[in-house]
Amino acid sequence: MEIEYLKENWESSNAALERGSQSRKNIDPRQKTTLQRLASRYRRMAIVSAVSLCWVMPLYFRLSEENPDTPLFYPLVMVAFFLIAAGMDYWLCRGIQSIDCATMSVETVLKKVYFYRKRHIQFIFILMPIALLIVYLMLAMFNFEKYALLGAACGFMVGLAFGLKILFDFMRDYKQVLN
Amino acid sequence: MNLELEIGFSSRAETAGFAFRQWRRRVGQRLLRMAAAVAEAVVPERVKNRERMFAELSRDYAGLIAGICLSFARSEEDFQDLRQDTFLNIWNGLAAFRRDSSLSTWIYRVTLNTCVSSQRKKTRREEVQMDELYATLYEDSPTEEIERYKLMYRLIGMLSPLDKSIVLMWIDGKSYEEIRSVTGLSRDSVASRLKRAKGKLADFYNKVKND
Numbered sequence: 001m002e003i004e005y006l007k008e009n010w011e012s013s014n015a016a017l018e019r020g021s022q023s024r025k026n027i028d029p030r031q032k033t034t035l036q037r038l039a040s041r042y043r044r045m046a047i048v049s050a051v052s053l054c055w056v057m058p059l060y061f062r063l064s065e066e067n068p069d070t071p072l073f074y075p076l077v078m079v080a081f082f083l084i085a086a087g088m089d090y091w092l093c094r095g096i097q098s099i100d101c102a103t104m105s106v107e108t109v110l111k112k113v114y115f116y117r118k119r120h121i122q123f124i125f126i127l128m129p130i131a132l133l134i135v136y137l138m139l140a141m142f143n144f145e146k147y148a149l150l151g152a153a154c155g156f157m158v159g160l161a162f163g164l165k166i167l168f169d170f171m172r173d174y175k176q177v178l179n
Numbered sequence: 180m181n182l183e184l185e186i187g188f189s190s191r192a193e194t195a196g197f198a199f200r201q202w203r204r205r206v207g208q209r210l211l212r213m214a215a216a217v218a219e220a221v222v223p224e225r226v227k228n229r230e231r232m233f234a235e236l237s238r239d240y241a242g243l244i245a246g247i248c249l250s251f252a253r254s255e256e257d258f259q260d261l262r263q264d265t266f267l268n269i270w271n272g273l274a275a276f277r278r279d280s281s282l283s284t285w286i287y288r289v290t291l292n293t294c295v296s297s298q299r300k301k302t303r304r305e306e307v308q309m310d311e312l313y314a315t316l317y318e319d320s321p322t323e324e325i326e327r328y329k330l331m332y333r334l335i336g337m338l339s340p341l342d343k344s345i346v347l348m349w350i351d352g353k354s355y356e357e358i359r360s361v362t363g364l365s366r367d368s369v370a371s372r373l374k375r376a377k378g379k380l381a382d383f384y385n386k387v388k389n390d
Contacts, residue, residue, distance in 0.1 A: 002348070003377055003380065004385070005327075005331070006331055006334065006335070006346070006380070007350045008237065008349045009327050009328060010246065010331065010347075010350045010351060011351075012324070013244075013246055013328045013331065014243050014246045015242060015318045016242075016314060016316075016317050016324070016328075017241070017245040017246055017249075017317070018241055019242075019319055029214030029270050031263065031339065032267075033263075033264040033267050033268060034296070034297050034298055035264075037262060038346075062184040081355040091294065097294060099296065100272075101268045101288075101289050101292035101296065102269075102271065102272025102275060102276070102285075102288070102289050103275065103288075103291050104292060104353065104363075105288075105360075105362055105363025105364075106288070106291050106292055106295055106340075106341065106344045106362045106363060107341065107362065107363035107364055108363050108364055109295055109296055110295050110296075110340060110341060111291045113295070113296045123267040123306075150298070161191070175229060178233055
């Protein structure tokens with residue numbers, strides 16, 4: 001009964017939507033789709049990460065002038081962080097751009113979207129320890145001063161809460177979508 | 180023609196300047212006409228075909244596209260974004276459309292792919308917005324019809340995106356072969372998922388009716 005219900009109402013619904021004025025709003029072909037905007041965002045972040053490499057060594061040399069004991073390890077960790085972030089964002093950008101809604105099947109698009117979304121979250125788990133290490137090194141440069149420690153702790157708690165929420169939401173959606 | 184007498188220029192320099200500007204205007208107009216003719220000859224058959232085809236598709240399939248987007252949308256903003264993205268993907272994909280499937284099957288492919296690539300959860304506030312959206316989209320329909328459509332979208336909305344795609348094509352009368360080519364599943368998978376989806380719909384329908 002319910003399938004017949006759906007069939008009858010689907011046809012009349014589409015006919016009503018066809019008649020409605022809302023269906024015919026003008027489309028601006030110069031705009032980008034959601035996936036194109038996402039790819040642009042990844043590309044921008046890759047460029048920002050790559051450009052950020054430029055200030056790491058000058059900062060190290062500047063700090064070395066005041067404190068000659070500053071280890072070379074500090075800037076190398078930052079360089080590694082930005083290189084990995086730039087590479088990951090570029091890879092994600094290319095991946096999202098490869099999704100073609102006009103030629104691929106629905107299952108392929110679904111799998112690709114969730115694959116890249118999963119990789120994005122996995123990359124965060126790769127970058128997070130390096131970011132924490134950088135925060136630790138910067139605290140060390142400030143000699144573990146009280147307020148610096150408090151700020152770092154607050155930022156860590158807030159970031160952790162947001163990250164876990166996004167992770168659990170994603171895993172729930174992932175199971176539902178490909179079920 | 181003696182410009183000095185006709186127009187009253189005071190010097191030969193002004194006369195020459197005026198003549199030069201007239202000549203430049205005529206040459207410019209001639210160049211524009213030539214450029215338009217070249218553009219008309221070289222580019223537009225394909226571009227005109229694409230524009231014509233897009234205009235026809237927008238007119239003939241607007242209701243179907245809106246219906247599919249409404250099945251996946253979580254809010255009015257979502258619906259408008261999905262519609263916009265779908266038409267943009269149709270415009271971008273028209274150049275590559277090889278006519279190896281029917282146009283309506285291709286429209287289903289593009290619309291469903293656009294919708295499944297934008298999935299997210301619905302909040303309570305968005306449920307209220309959807310009621311207002313239905314009232315706007317079905318402005319010419321009586322209230323009882325709108326309630327039936329809301330129940331239909333509620334039933335369809337309870338399925339997973341892949342099952343939703345299969346059910347939408349099936350209730351629109353598409354064959355198993357067309358559903359198979361759009362979803363990318365095997366024929367047996369389509370049949371088994373459809374059977375499972377019908378069972379879920381029956382349960383949802385009874386639960387909603389009892390509520």
